[in-house]
Amino acid sequence: MLKKLFVDFKNGLWRENPIIVLVIGMCPTLAVTNTVENGLAMGIATSFVLLSSEIVISTFKNYIPNNVRIPSFILIIATFVTFTDYFLKAFFPDIAASLSLFIPLIVVNCLILGRQEAFASKNPTHRAIADALGMGLGFTWVLVLLSAVRELLGMGSIFGIEILGSWYQPMVIMVLPAGAFISLGILVGLMNYLKRRGN
Amino acid sequence: MVEEFRVVLLVFLSTVLVNNFILVKFLGICPFLGVSKQVETAFSMGLATTFVMTLTAAATWLINTYILVAFNLPFLRYVSFIIVIASLVQFVEMFIRKSSPVLYKALGIFLPLITTNCAILGLALLIPLNGYNFITSVVFGLGAGIGFTLAIVLMAGLREKLEFGDVPEVLKGVPITLILAGLMAMAFMGFSGLISI
Numbered sequence: 291m292l293k294k295l296f297v298d299f300k301n302g303l304w305r306e307n308p309i310i311v312l313v314i315g316m317c318p319t320l321a322v323t324n325t326v327e328n329g330l331a332m333g334i335a336t337s338f339v340l341l342s343s344e345i346v347i348s349t350f351k352n353y354i355p356n357n358v359r360i361p362s363f364i365l366i367i368a369t370f371v372t373f374t375d376y377f378l379k380a381f382f383p384d385i386a387a388s389l390s391l392f393i394p395l396i397v398v399n400c401l402i403l404g405r406q407e408a409f410a411s412k413n414p415t416h417r418a419i420a421d422a423l424g425m426g427l428g429f430t431w432v433l434v435l436l437s438a439v440r441e442l443l444g445m446g447s448i449f450g451i452e453i454l455g456s457w458y459q460p461m462v463i464m465v466l467p468a469g470a471f472i473s474l475g476i477l478v479g480l481m482n483y484l485k486r487r488g489n
Numbered sequence: 490m491v492e493e494f495r496v497v498l499l500v501f502l503s504t505v506l507v508n509n510f511i512l513v514k515f516l517g518i519c520p521f522l523g524v525s526k527q528v529e530t531a532f533s534m535g536l537a538t539t540f541v542m543t544l545t546a547a548a549t550w551l552i553n554t555y556i557l558v559a560f561n562l563p564f565l566r567y568v569s570f571i572i573v574i575a576s577l578v579q580f581v582e583m584f585i586r587k588s589s590p591v592l593y594k595a596l597g598i599f600l601p602l603i604t605t606n607c608a609i610l611g612l613a614l615l616i617p618l619n620g621y622n623f624i625t626s627v628v629f630g631l632g633a634g635i636g637f638t639l640a641i642v643l644m645a646g647l648r649e650k651l652e653f654g655d656v657p658e659v660l661k662g663v664p665i666t667l668i669l670a671g672l673m674a675m676a677f678m679g680f681s682g683l684i685s686i
Contacts, residue, residue, distance in 0.1 A: 313663050316522065317607045321515035361575060368568045376564070394567050394614055398607040400519055467513055468674035475660075475667030482659040 295420040302424030308401045309432040310481045315401035318392050319433060320470040326449050329437030330430070331385045335378065335393060337426025339370045340402050341419065344410040348418035351411050363406045368397045401429060432477075440464045440473055497628050500621070504632030506680040510608050511640040512673055517608030521641055522666055524599065531645035532638065534599045539634025541574075541581055541603050542612055546630025548573050549613040550623055570613045578604045608637060643673065 306312060309319055315336075322332045343366050347354070354362050375393045378386040386393065396402065405425055410418045438448055444464030446454040463469045510516045517538075524534045549570055557566055582600045586593045593600075603609060612633050616626045647669055656665050 313522065314519065316518035317515050320518060361572075364571055364575065365568060368571050372564055372567050375567070391611055391614055391618075395516075395607045395611055397567055397571055398605050398610050400605055403605065463675070466674075466678070467515065468671045468678065470515070471667050471671030471674055475664045475671065478667065479657075479660045479664035482664065486659065 295417065298417050298420040299424040302421065302426070302428035303431070304428070307428045307432065308425055309429060310478050312401075312404075313478075314404060315399045315429065317395060318399065319436065320467075320474060322389055322392050323433055323437035323440055323470060324444070324465045325388075325441045326434060326437045327385070328388055329433040331378075331382070332389060332392065333426070333430025333433045335374050335389075336396055336399060336401070336429055337422070339367060339374055339396050340405060340426050340429075341422040342370045343367045343402060344405060344418040344422040345415060347406050348410040348413060348415045354411075359411065360403075360407070363403060363411075364397065367402055367406075371396045401425065436474060436477060439477075440469060444469060493624075497625055500625055501628050501632040502683075504629055505636040505639065506677070507683055509636045509640055509677055510611070510633050511637060512670070512677045514611070516611040517606050517637055520599075520602070520606055521644065521670070522663065525641050525644040525648055525666070528642060528645045528649060530599075531641045535634070535638025535641050537581075537599055538603055538606065538608070538637050539631065541578055542609060542634040542637070543627060543630040544577055544581065545574055545609055545613055546616060546626045546633075547623070548577060550616055550621075550626040553617050566614070566617075570610060574609050574613065575604045608633065640673070644670065647673075 302308065304311075308314055309316075318332050318336065322328045343363070346366055347363060371394060374396070375386070378389075378393060405421065409421045413421070441448055442453060443461050444466075446452060446458045446460050461469070464473065504510070508514060511518065511521050520534060520538070525531050552569060552573060553566070557563060557569065578601065582593075585600070612630055616629065619629075621629055644666075648666065651665065651669070660668070
C-alpha cells in the first residue's frame with residue numbers, strides 16, 4: 291500500500307517529470323525563472339493549486355458528469371488560483387508583484403489540467419495526493435535549478451546574495467527572454483544525455 | 490483624432506514586434522513548440538488564434554468594464570474570463586463549421602486547443618492592467634495574434650530547414666527547438682528600441 295503510494299510519488303520526480311520529460315507548463319518555466327526566489331515561489335504556488343484541485347476532483351469525481359468534466363475541472367482550478375492570488379497579494383506583495391500575470395495563468399497551465407484528466411479523475415484520493423505531491427515537487431526542482439543557473443550567470447548571485455565576486459562580469463542575456471530559452475534547451479539536452487547514459 | 494490614431498498604431502506595432510507575446514512575454518509557448526513543425530499548419534494555427542484573440546479582447550473588455558468593475562466583483566475575474574474564452578472558442582468552432590467547412594477542415598484539432606493557450610487568457614488579463622479603451626483593446630488583441638502568427642510561422646520555417654541539419658542526437662526535438670527560439674528572441678531584441686510610448 292505505502293509502496294504503491296511511493297511509486298505514484300516518485301513518478302513525477304524523474305520518470306514523468308512534467309518539464310523535462312513531458313514538456314508541459316512551459317510558459318511559467320521560462321518566464322519566472324530569472325531569480326531563484328521567483329522560481330521557488332512559482333513552484334510552490336503551482337504545487338498548491340495542483341494538490342488542492344486533485345484532492346477535490348478525485349473526491350468528487352463520481353458526481354461530475356462526464357460530458358462537462360473539462361469545464362468543471364477548469365472552474366475548480368480557477369477557484370484555487372484566485373485563492374492563491376489573493377493570499378500572495380496579502381502576505382507576500384513583493385513576490386505577487388514580480389510574478390504578476392503568471393499567477394492567474396496557473397489556470398491554463400497544461401500540467402494541472404493534464405493531471406486531473408490523466409490521474410485524479412480515475413484514482414482514489416490518497417493516490418491523487420501522492421501524485422500531486424510528486425508532480426509538484428518535480429515541477430519545483432526543475433524551476434529552482436533553472437533559476438539558480440540563470441541568476442548565477444546573469445547577476446552573479448543566488449537568492450539575491452552575491453556569490454561570485456566583483457571580478458565576475460554578469461551575462462545579462464541570461465536573465466532576458468533569450469537566455470531563458472537557451473538555458474532550458476541546454477538543460478533538457480543534458481537530461482536526455484544523462485538518461486541515455488543511465489540506460 | 491489624429492493623436493488617438495497614433496496611439497492605436499503604436500500599440501499595434503509594439504505588440505507585434507517589440508513586446509511579441511511568444512518571444513518577449515512567454516505567452517503561448519505550448520502551441521509554439523507543439524504546432525511549429527510545418528509552415529502550413531503553423532499558419533492555420535496562427536490565423537485561428539488571431540481570430541479568437543481579437544474576439545476575446547472585445548468580449549472581455551465589455552465584461553470587465555460593464556459587469557466586473559461596475560458591480561465591484563474583481564475576484565470573479567479569472568473564473569469569468571476563462572468561461573468566456575472557453576465558450577467563445579466553442580462558438581467560433583460551431584460558426585466556422587456551419588459557414589466554411591473548408592476552413593474548418595484546415596484548422597481541425599487546433600480550434601478546441603486554443604482554450605488552453607495561455608496567450609489568450611494572458612491577453613484578457615493584460616487589458617485591464619494596461620487600462621486600454623475598447624478600440625485600443627481590439628487592436629491590441631489583433632496585434633497580439635499577428636505577433637503570435639509571425640513567431641510561429643518563422644519558427645516552422647526554421648524547423649523545416651532543420652530537418653536536413655546534422656543535429657547532435659541528445660539535442661534532437663525539444664532542446665534544439667528551444668535553443669532556436671532563444672536565437673529568435675535575441676533577434677527580436679533588436680526591435681526593442683524601435684518604439685517608446
